[in-house]
Amino acid sequence: MEDVIYLDHASTTPTDPEVLEAMLPWFTEGFGNPSTVYSLGLSSARAIARARETVAQIISAEPEEIYFTSGGTESDNWALVGAVDAQSKKGKHIITSSIEHHAVLETAEYLEKHGHEVTKVSVDGGGLVDPEDVRRAIRPDTVLVSIMHANNEVGTIEPIAEIGKITREAGVLFHTDAVQTAGKIPLDVNELGVDMLSMSAHKFYGPKGAGLMYLRKKTRVSPLFHGGGQERGRRAGTHNVPGIVGLAKALELTVGRMADDAARETELRDRLWVGLESSIEAVYLNGHPTPRLANNLNVRLDGIEGESMILMLDMEGICVSSGSACTTGSLEPSHVLLALGIPKENAHGSLRLTLGRSTTIEHVEHFLRVFPPIVNRLREMSPIWCANCACKQRN
DSSP states (O other): OTTOEEOBTTTOOOOOHHHHHHHGGGTTTTOOOTTSSSHHHHHHHHHHHHHHHHHHHHTTOOGGGEEEESOHHHHHHIIIIIHHHHTTTTOOEEEEETTOOHHHHHHHHHHHHTTOEEEEEOBOTTSOBOHHHHHHHOOTTEEEEEOOSBOTTTOBBOOHHHHHHHHHHHTOEEEEEOTTTTTTSOOOHHHHTOSEEEEEGGGGTSOTTOEEEEEOTTOOOOOSSOSSOHHHHTSOSOOOHHHHHHHHHHHHHHHHTHHHHHHHHHHHHHHHHHHHHHHSSSEEEESOSSSBOTTEEEEEETTSOHHHHHHHHHHTTEEOBSSOGGGTTOSSOOHHHHHTTOOHHHHTTEEEEEOOTTOOHHHHHHHHHHHHHHHHHHHHHOTTOOHHHHHHHHO
């Protein structure tokens, strides 16, 4: 791993050594089931309670509004299926956006097949949802709005607080997928105006398989899992004590260094973009240039495909992706890029570079030395690349 330059932190992050240290005792001497009443189990239950309090304080929630899950996908599924089921007497209409993570979009499609109606609001060329589009889409039978806090592919940060005011006025439940923003930008559930919020530990230097759902008091949501009374009867299944402890510790550590990390990553990201623009023809930014996550740079290059770039960079010891890690290997272009209005043939030539704590100036400079020759080599082999046409388009 020492020789690997990892530029795919939106996909996953390494577990922080301090997080691992906090987790280890709960695999061994603290292995008790927190649902039991003897001291070994009660010790685990107290660890979960402390984690719940830590997370609640960070996002300005109450401890009893925090529900631990297996990750962002479960939380997203629970938000949609659970809310729609509990609100079925009011209606069957759901609003989401065209650029959501597949955990939301595929759940919405599942609900659609079972008699619900889904409205997908569009985004502009930078990937921004217009809050007024959400207002116009709300109907008397709308039971839920689900809009992500920041896009996992292009990093655009959505106007969640503005949308939250609209849903609150309309009396409609509002969920946001904050998987990409937790630990990167401040999260205050009251300022955002959300009723539900999803989070996943492995995106902020915590363990895989641990996530949470913030669920505002008195919000009616049916359980997704059945079979036990855990999480106050709303999420059955034996608690993942090490994962829960690790999630809380990771969030606490990440929030503590959030401002410093954002400043450093913004500088490196901008340095990377300037270097790419000055050394490569026909390279374009995907997503919004300003309301954007500090560590995200998504670019597209005419005449070549993302998969070829990924494989050749991997041979140089550099890890990147062409979009969401969940869809890597798909022959279809990114639904996010298509929603931004990028033609299908151009969407294929996109690359997502996401920086993190391990990223250095040396890594950026090495990438900028290695990548342009790769682009030139691939374009020389490409039947669809025309340098003269690209020059004309740029000018």
